[in-house]
Amino acid sequence: MGALMAKLYWICAAVLGCLMSPVQAAGVQLLDTDPNLAGAIWYPCAAAAQRVPLGKLTVQFIESIEGTKDCPVTGTNLPLVIVSHGRGGWFGQHDDTVQALANAGFVVASINLPGDNGNDSSQRDSLSILATRPASIIRLLDFILNDWKDRAAIDSSRIGFFGFSLGAYTGLVLAGGNPDLRRFALYCSDANRTRACEQLRSGDIPSSLPHEPRIRAAVLADTAINFAFPADRLADITISLLIWRSEFGGAGVDPKNSALVAQSLPGKKEVRVVPAGHFAFLSPCTAEFAEKLPRFCTDPPGFDRTAFHREFNASIINFFRETLVRQGESR
Structure with a gap:
C-alpha cells in the first residue's frame, strides 16, 4: 500500500471507529487445536455482530464471545497487536479493548x-511462569506471522503489544527488561513455604529471559512484579x-512500585x-x-468503569496508530 493509500485507509478506519453501527463486529477466529496456542484472533470485518460459542475454549462460566466467526479479513498491510492477560486470566479478558482495536483496523x-x-x-505459583510467559508470546507471534492462514494481511514491521498485570510484566521482559527475580526473597520469610520461595531457596531461578525485537511499541497496564525491575x-x-x-493498586500490585518503575523507564514513554x-x-x-466474581468488578464510589474504558481504549488505539502506523509510514 502506498503512503497516500495507507493514509486514506487509516482516515477511513478512524471514521468507522467513531461512527460504528452497533451491529458491526470484529471478525474472530478461534485457536482451539493446539493447547499451547488456545485463544483467538480478532481482525477488521464488516459484518453483523454475533455470539461465538467457545466450545472447548470455555473458561469457567464464560461460554461465548462477541464477533463474527471466520469472517473474511478486511484490509491489507494491517498492524498486529499481541495481548497478554494477567495472573489466572484468559484470552478474552480484555474483550472490549480487543474489539475496539479490531474495529479500528488492527x-x-x-x-x-x-x-x-x-x-x-x-x-501459577512457580517462578518458571515468569520465563515461560514471554516464551509463549513469542510462540504466538511466530504462529501468526508464519502459519496463520491470513498472515498475508499483516504488515510484520508493525507489531505492538498490550499487557495487563503479569501480562504487562511479560511486556517489559519482551521489550528488553531484565528482572532480578532474586528480589522475590524480600517477600520470603522463614515461615513462607510457597512454591516460589522454596525455589528461591534451592536456587531454581529462571535466567536469560527471552526478548522480542519484532515488537515496536507496547501498552502496559498496572505492571506486576515491579520490585524486580530496578532502573539498571x-x-x-x-x-x-x-x-x-x-x-490504588491491589492484587499484589503496589502503586508506589508502579510509579517508581514508570519513572525509571528509559526512552519515549507516556504515563x-x-x-x-x-x-x-x-x-x-x-x-x-459481577454476581459470581464481584472482587473483579468492584470499583471506588463514583468511578464509572464503562466511561473509563472509552478513554482507555481510545488512548491505546491512538498510541498504536502513532507508533505503528504513522511512524511506519515515515520509515
Missing part, C-alpha cells in the same frame, strides 16, 4: 498462557511505551494514572460476572 491475537489461566493453574534492569528498553497504572484499583483495567463486568 489484527489482535491473545492466548491462554499455559500453566497460568482460568482453566490451568499448574504453574530497564536500561535496554528502547521502544515507545504507554504506561497506565492504577492509583497515565486512573483513580481506581487494579481491576479497573479489566472489561466492564456483565451482571452475571
Whole structure:
C-alpha cells in the first residue's frame, strides 16, 4: 500500500471507529487445536455482530464471545497487536479493548498462557511462569506471522503489544527488561513455604529471559512484579511505551512500585494514572460476572468503569496508530 493509500485507509478506519453501527463486529477466529496456542484472533470485518460459542475454549462460566466467526479479513498491510492477560486470566479478558482495536483496523491475537489461566493453574505459583510467559508470546507471534492462514494481511514491521498485570510484566521482559527475580526473597520469610520461595531457596531461578525485537511499541497496564525491575534492569528498553497504572493498586500490585518503575523507564514513554484499583483495567463486568466474581468488578464510589474504558481504549488505539502506523509510514 502506498503512503497516500495507507493514509486514506487509516482516515477511513478512524471514521468507522467513531461512527460504528452497533451491529458491526470484529471478525474472530478461534485457536482451539493446539493447547499451547488456545485463544483467538480478532481482525477488521464488516459484518453483523454475533455470539461465538467457545466450545472447548470455555473458561469457567464464560461460554461465548462477541464477533463474527471466520469472517473474511478486511484490509491489507494491517498492524498486529499481541495481548497478554494477567495472573489466572484468559484470552478474552480484555474483550472490549480487543474489539475496539479490531474495529479500528488492527489484527489482535491473545492466548491462554499455559500453566497460568482460568482453566490451568499448574504453574501459577512457580517462578518458571515468569520465563515461560514471554516464551509463549513469542510462540504466538511466530504462529501468526508464519502459519496463520491470513498472515498475508499483516504488515510484520508493525507489531505492538498490550499487557495487563503479569501480562504487562511479560511486556517489559519482551521489550528488553531484565528482572532480578532474586528480589522475590524480600517477600520470603522463614515461615513462607510457597512454591516460589522454596525455589528461591534451592536456587531454581529462571535466567536469560527471552526478548522480542519484532515488537515496536507496547501498552502496559498496572505492571506486576515491579520490585524486580530496578532502573539498571530497564536500561535496554528502547521502544515507545504507554504506561497506565492504577492509583490504588491491589492484587499484589503496589502503586508506589508502579510509579517508581514508570519513572525509571528509559526512552519515549507516556504515563497515565486512573483513580481506581487494579481491576479497573479489566472489561466492564456483565451482571452475571459481577454476581459470581464481584472482587473483579468492584470499583471506588463514583468511578464509572464503562466511561473509563472509552478513554482507555481510545488512548491505546491512538498510541498504536502513532507508533505503528504513522511512524511506519515515515520509515
